[in-house]
Amino acid sequence: MSDTVKPRAIPFIPISAPRFGAEEEDLVLQVLRSGMLAQGPMVARLEELSAAMAGVPHAVAVSSGTAALDAALEVLGVGPGDEVITTPLTFVATLNAILRRGATARFADVTDDYVIDPASMAALITPHTRVLLPVHLYGLMADMERIEEVARRHGLGVVEDAAQAHGARLRGRPAGGFGLGCFSFYATKNVTSGEGGVVTTSDGDIADRLRLLRNQGMRSRYDYAVVGHNWRMTDLAAALAIPQMGRLAAITERRSHNAATLTRLIGPNCGVVTPRTPPDRVHAWHQYTVLLPPGCDRDRVVAGLRDRGVGAGVYYPRLVWDYPPFLDHPLVVRNVTPHAAEVAGRCLSLPVHPGLGEPELARVAEALRGAVTA
Ligand SMILES: *Cc1c(COP(=O)(O)O)cnc(C)c1O
Numbered sequence: 121m122s123d124t125v126k127p128r129a130i131p132f133i134p135i136s137a138p139r140f141g142a143e144e145e146d147l148v149l150q151v152l153r154s155g156m157l158a159q160g161p162m163v164a165r166l167e168e169l170s171a172a173m174a175g176v177p178h179a180v181a182v183s184s185g186t187a188a189l190d191a192a193l194e195v196l197g198v199g200p201g202d203e204v205i206t207t208p209l210t211f212v213a214t215l216n217a218i219l220r221r222g223a224t225a226r227f228a229d230v231t232d233d234y235v236i237d238p239a240s241m242a243a244l245i246t247p248h249t250r251v252l253l254p255v256h257l258y259g260l261m262a263d264m265e266r267i268e269e270v271a272r273r274h275g276l277g278v279v280e281d282a283a284q285a286h287g288a289r290l291r292g293r294p295a296g297g298f299g300l301g302c303f304s305f306y307a308t309k310n311v312t313s314g315e316g317g318v319v320t321t322s323d324g325d326i327a328d329r330l331r332l333l334r335n336q337g338m339r340s341r342y343d344y345a346v347v348g349h350n351w352r353m354t355d356l357a358a359a360l361a362i363p364q365m366g367r368l369a370a371i372t373e374r375r376s377h378n379a380a381t382l383t384r385l386i387g388p389n390c391g392v393v394t395p396r397t398p399p400d401r402v403h404a405w406h407q408y409t410v411l412l413p414p415g416c417d418r419d420r421v422v423a424g425l426r427d428r429g430v431g432a433g434v435y436y437p438r439l440v441w442d443y444p445p446f447l448d449h450p451l452v453v454r455n456v457t458p459h460a461a462e463v464a465g466r467c468l469s470l471p472v473h474p475g476l477g478e479p480e481l482a483r484v485a486e487a488l489r490g491a492v493t494a
Contacts (some may be wrong), residue, residue, distance in 0.1 A: 133484060134429040137475045143363035151359045159335075162358035168316065169365040173287060174296030176321035178327035181318045181358065182334055183282040183472070184346065185304025188219035188407035190396035191351060192300040193251065198223050202250035206281075207236040208439035208458045214281050215440050219451055227441065229457040231417075232465075233398060234258060234409065238266035243269075244455065246288040247260050247264040251277040254449040256295050258414040258435070258469070259310065259375075259404030260338065260397065263288050264298040269372070271299075283317075284406035285370045286310045291400050294454035296320040310371060310406050311364045313357035374474040375405035378481060381468060382408055390492050391416075405436055408472035411463065418468060424491030425470075430484050433469040 153160060163181050170179035184190050190309045198204060200222035206214055208227040218225045226249075228240035234253045252271050254262035264280070278299025282288070285295040286303060287310070295301060297320070303309075305316035321327050329346075332339065337348025364371065383394045392414035397403045412418055420432065424433045439460060446452045470484050 127268075130429050130483075133430050133471050133476065133480050135433045135469065135471050135473075137140065138307060138312050139471050140360070141363070141423055142395060143366075148356060150453050151355045154355075157354055159352045160355045162355040162362065166313075166353075166358040166365065167360055169193060169362065170296075170318040170320055170402065173294060173365065173368065174282075174301045175294045176297050176301070176320050176322040176325060177319045178262060178322070179318050179328040181316065181333060181353040182329055183317065183353055184307060184315050185302060185309075185317040186213040187216065187349075187351040188192060188269055188283075188302035188319045189213060189279065189306070190220060190320050190349075191330050192279045192328055193221050193223070193300050194219055194333060194472060195326055196251055196279070196300070198250050198277075201248060203248045204251045204253050205241050205244050205249060206253040207255050207257070207460065208303075208441060208455075208457050209234060209257060209434065209436060209463055211283070212439050212440055212443070213283070214253065214255055214454070215446065218253070219449070222451070222453045224248070224453060225441070226453045227439075227455045227457055227460075230460045230463060231263075231456075233260055233396060234463055235260055235262040236267075238270055241267065242270045245274055245276075248272065249276060251279055252299075253279045255281040255283075255287055257435050258395070259284050259288055259406035259411050261288045261290045261295050261401055262287060268298050277306040283309065285404045287368045287402070288404040289402035290301075292494075293409050295404070297322070300326065305361050308406055311361055311368060313361035316353050316357045316361065321395070323366070347469055349376070372402070372404055374470055376403065378472045378476055379403070379405045379408050381478065381481045382472065382485060385482055386410070386488060387485075390489045392488065392492060407423055407433065407469040409435065409467050409469045410488075411466040411491065412468055416466070418466070420494075421488075421491045422492055425487050426454070428483075428487035428490060430487040434467060435469050436464060436467075439464055472493055
């Protein structure tokens with residue numbers, strides 16, 4: 121026996137960590153043993169749970185959050201000549217979905233809470249505007265009551281990019297219950313099926329048409345009603361997500377508790393701006409995102425966190441249109457959005473997922489202070 125004590129490696133704290141238990145294993149095995157892997161009863165069950173989550177009667181599961189956005193814009197008839205207003209502080213999927221329809225993308229600015237500003241959206245409306253596409257960034261709902269009001273006044277469709285916002289609420293009304301709600305079940309999202317998505321809607325007609333679009337435009341075998349797609353989800357994927365949907369309230373509660381703990385532990389003294397939840401909202405805390413001090417070298421902070429065993433993320437380092445495919449794109453209108461530009465330059469997301477307890481959160485806060493002041 122050696123009498124030297126090896127230092128135990130401190131485990132790295134990742135920015136996201138999917139958690140599955142016996143329930144997921146049982147349900148996935150059930151599908152495997154049934155031998156029926158394609159869209160079936162598990163998908164139907166996940167749709168019921170998704171509709172309940174959004175507080176609407178209908179949900180149509182699809183193969184990804186991106187497919188959900190594609191389907192929502194297509195079912196609303198968005199096409200060439202139409203304009204869609206969204207936020208420049210989003211994942212590229214939001215913009216790609218607009219451009220795939222041949223529609224023009226316009227960008228409104230964000231508020232201090234990082235989500236799209238309804239007044240800035242209203243100012244961009246033209247006679248060609250067809251749809252308002254807010255993103256519930258980091259799990260915080262945009263001000264959907266005001267957006268709904270703007271949409272009603274101008275006769276516009278509303279699509280919510282709720283990919284990050286399972287279970288988020290505004291004055292008691294859930295995300296996905298205002299317009300067509302587009303959720304993602306991608307591997308890093310608050311509820312995951314590996315890959316997957318769902319569209320929620322209160323409109324039965326729209327739900328019917330979404331079901332057609334998802335499955336080759338087919339009403340029953342060889343009865344084709346429209347030009348369609350293969351956007352189906354597998355029963356295996358649905359089986360993975362179903363138990364997490366059952367635990368969603370607990371997952372959100374835990375993320376929320378972790379966020380409050382981080383805010384307390386980071387404290388007001390290191391020049392970092394911690395995120396704020398408007399009192400009328402339940403935040404889903406997909407990401408816990410701070411603003412670094414102005415002029416602070418973010419790459420250095422990310423590296424410093426990594427050296428201290430903490431994974432950080434930058435969502436998103438540049439405005440969504442600020443990449444080669446979009447810079448000279450004729451359908452991309454690069455509106456001036458100073459608040460969004462400021463956030464993109466200073467934002468940093470820290471681990472907040474339900475796998476973290478008090479000791480890990482203390483390490484995250486300590487590492488941040490160390491990396492910022494180093
Ligand atoms: C993840 C995400 C999407 C796309 O979802 P996928 O399931 O990855 O296709 C769209 N919008 C936002 C804001 C996202 O975070």
